[in-house]
Amino acid sequence: MGQTERLYxxxxxxxxxxxVSSRSLxxxxxxxxxxxxxDLALLRDRLNAPIVYDRNLGGYRLVEPEPGETxxxxxxxxxxxxxxxxxxxxxHFLEHLEPGLLSPHIAPLKGRIQALLEGKDxxxxxxxxxxxxxxxxxxxxxxxxxxxxxxxxLTRKRLRFRYHGRGRGDITERRASPQRLxxxxxxxxxxxxxxxxxxxxxxxxxxxREPQLLDQRTKDITEKNLNRHFTTSYGIFAGRPKRxxxxxxxxxxxxxxxxxxxxxxxxxxxxxxxxxxxxxYSDDRELVLDILRHGPDVEVLRPKSLREKVLxxxxxxxxxxxx
Numbered sequence: 590m591g592q593t594e595r596l597y598x599x600x601x602x603x604x605x606x607x608x609v610s611s612r613s614l615x616x617x618x619x620x621x622x623x624x625x626x627x628d629l630a631l632l633r634d635r636l637n638a639p640i641v642y643d644r645n646l647g648g649y650r651l652v653e654p655e656p657g658e659t660x661x662x663x664x665x666x667x668x669x670x671x672x673x674x675x676x677x678x679x680x681h682f683l684e685h686l687e688p689g690l691l692s693p694h695i696a697p698l699k700g701r702i703q704a705l706l707e708g709k710d711x712x713x714x715x716x717x718x719x720x721x722x723x724x725x726x727x728x729x730x731x732x733x734x735x736x737x738x739x740x741x742x743l744t745r746k747r748l749r750f751r752y753h754g755r756g757r758g759d760i761t762e763r764r765a766s767p768q769r770l771x772x773x774x775x776x777x778x779x780x781x782x783x784x785x786x787x788x789x790x791x792x793x794x795x796x797x798r799e800p801q802l803l804d805q806r807t808k809d810i811t812e813k814n815l816n817r818h819f820t821t822s823y824g825i826f827a828g829r830p831k832r833x834x835x836x837x838x839x840x841x842x843x844x845x846x847x848x849x850x851x852x853x854x855x856x857x858x859x860x861x862x863x864x865x866x867x868x869x870y871s872d873d874r875e876l877v878l879d880i881l882r883h884g885p886d887v888e889v890l891r892p893k894s895l896r897e898k899v900l901x902x903x904x905x906x907x908x909x910x911x912x
Contacts, residue, residue, distance in 0.1 A: 595620065595628055600638060600651075608648035727775040730794040737800040738779055742767040747805045748781075751798040760798070765790070766807035768815055773825055780819055782808045789818050791825060823852055823870035824879075830869030834876060835890040838864045842886035851879070865890075877902060 595618045602609050602617060615625050629649070632638040639652035741748045752763050765781035768789075772778075777794040789810065822830050838846045843864035847857060856867045870876050873895055880887055880899050889896040 592628065592631075596632060596636070599628060599632065603640065603649060603651045608643050608646035608650040610648040614649065725775055728793070728795045730777050730797075734797055734800055735777065735794060737802065738767065738794060738797065739770065741800070741802050741807075742770060742779075744802075745807045745809070747784075747803040747807055748800050749803055750800040752792060753796045753798060755793065755796060763792075764803070765792070766809070768807075768810055770794075771819075771825075778825060780815065782810055784808070789815070791819070820853065821869065822872065823868055824872075824875035826870075826872035826875060828871035831871045832869070832873075832892050832895070834868045834870055834873075834892070834895055836866045836868070836880065837888045837890055838866065838883070839886040842883060846883075873898060881906075 598618055599614060602614065611622065611625065615622060618625065618628075620628070629640060633640050639654075640649055641652055642648070643650050738748065740746075747764060747766050749762070749764050751760055753760050762785075764784040765779075766784065768780045768782065770777060770779055771791075779792045779794055779797070781790060781792060782788075783790040818828070822828050823834075837860065840862035843859070843862065846866060847859070847864050851866065852868045852870075854869055858865055868876065876895070877898055880889060881902060889899050
């Protein structure tokens with residue numbers, strides 16, 4: 590660890606704790622007592638860090654500024670090598686999450702971070718070679734559209750747009766108050782208050798056309814009401830749960846499903862070697878698809894309506910192979 594990194598680590602430790610002993614500082618930074626004393630002197634004398642030794646607390650601490658005084662900050666943008674790697678890894682993830690969406694805005698920061706990496710043991714190119722981000726069934730949103738939606742969301746402004754519904758293929762005019770963006774199963778969705786429908790709705794961002802910012806503040810919905818509407822049921826479909834699905838998985842598949850989270854309020858238990866999973870839901874469309882992907886390794890025990898729908902889908906699929 591270089592001296593610059595140590596100086597920032599020392600200050601970070603002092604800010605995070607009431608007081609830090611000399612021994613703790615030496616162990617955290619991996620230095621001798623003499624080196625620590627030189628670092629503390631440099632922080633106090635040249636960088637004006639308000640560090641004092643508190644005998645009552647048995648360690649070093651930062652003196653809190655008086656009312657009206659500016660809080661001391663070390664100059665410049667700096668991260669430890671681990672933090673730099675984490676930032677570059679996250680940037681790499683974002684590039685693959687939605688190619689081109691944020692790159693123009695992150696590029697200046699990425700350049701500064703890359704400069705900090707010079708002389709380190711890993712580069713951005715190395716990180717790209719070592720990390721893979723695999724997206725599946727991604728539907729790309731137009732960057733300009735996404736930025737407009739995100740801008741309206743964060744500035745708390747209403748949006749007017751044309752929405753191309755995938756179900757019926759129709760195009761409707763919408764006025765909405767954005768509440769939050771959701772990245773779900775490799776795709777972006779906008780939870781919003783639809784002023785025409787006078788209700789909360791979820792819009793697939795890639796189906797939004799010609800978004801226009803309106804000079805009207807959004808109708809704000811409380812976090813509690815948003816969660817009650819959008820997160821209590823199964824998957825992307827909103828609404829309060831009306832039923833509870835009970836699924837029984839084979840011993841082979843149980844080893845996987847027992848560690849999966851299908852729903853925040855799910856319950857699961859072993860029944861012998863089988864695994865029983867109970868899931869609340871209101872709309873069964875997404876749930877049926879998730880059940881079908883497990884093929885013969887899952888059985889719907891109840892409700893009867895869900896069991897019959899899954900059976901119907903399996904029989905119709907089997908007919909495709911009997912021709």
